Amino acid sequence: MNFTKKTVLVLVLISALVFSSFAILAQDGSDQKGNSEQQPTIVATVNGEKITQQELSQSTQVYQIIMTLSQQYRTFAQFLMTSESGSKFLTEYRKYVLDQLITQNLRAQQIEEMDITVPDDEVQTEIDNIIENNKQFKDEKALEDYLKNNQNMTMDNLESMIRDNLKVQKLKEEVSKDVSVSEEEIQEFYNNNKESYKDDEGNVKPLEEVREQITNSLMNQKQNESYNNWLEKVKESAEIEKKEENI
Secondary structure (H helix, E strand, O other): OOOOHHHHHHHHHHHHHHHHHHHHHHHHHHHHHOOHHHOOOEEEEEOOEEEEHHHHHHHHOHHHHHHHHHHHOHHHHHHHHHOHHHHHHHHHHHHHHHHHHHHHHHHHHHHHHOOOOOOHHHHHHHHHHHHHOOOOOOOHHHHHHHHHHHHOOOHHHHHHHHHHHHHHHHHHHHHOOOOOOOHHHHHHHHHHOHHHOEOOOOOEOOHHHHHHHHHHHHHHHHHHHHHHHHHHHHHHHOOEEEOHHHO
């Protein structure tokens, strides 16, 4: 889509108006308390670690969402900004994202406690895989240019994201390391899903041909269940306080 200078100016003005509208709403209560702009507003604490209103705003990206909606779905954007129902919708969305932030904080605390680290060579391997599996990137410079021009990201941002993801992956592996799949489970799964393992001629493949595929699928499922159960126990034992009046 080609934008004229006039169109770009209009979009910038819309963005500014939307941002200022939400900034005023966000600061409404804090201004009355006086001097609160110097102190970050806390929306939750997780084992004593604070989550601020600014962190929540960055994660929800409400300003960016409203800006995009203003360009394509102006009526819906207006509904979100001006109606009571729209305000409730955005509040519920913020609560949902806050729950995700709390989970992230708990994970980060557990990763630090277990001393889980990711060496640089593992991060580089993942970057190499991205380049190898995407024909549009002939080398790392091409990937870096793409990130800068299309995602507003740097290579440092990407490396940080990869490192964090690998840490979470290692955490999952650690807490589910005792998970195993029995022969009986493999056989039962195969018997119940034979229709999913047919060859091009419509014949059911023998178990030995699909054993590895079934084993991997069951292992992945059981590891996820083990990790989710572990995470729920971590949440139950954690000291979590939400300040919903600040959300």
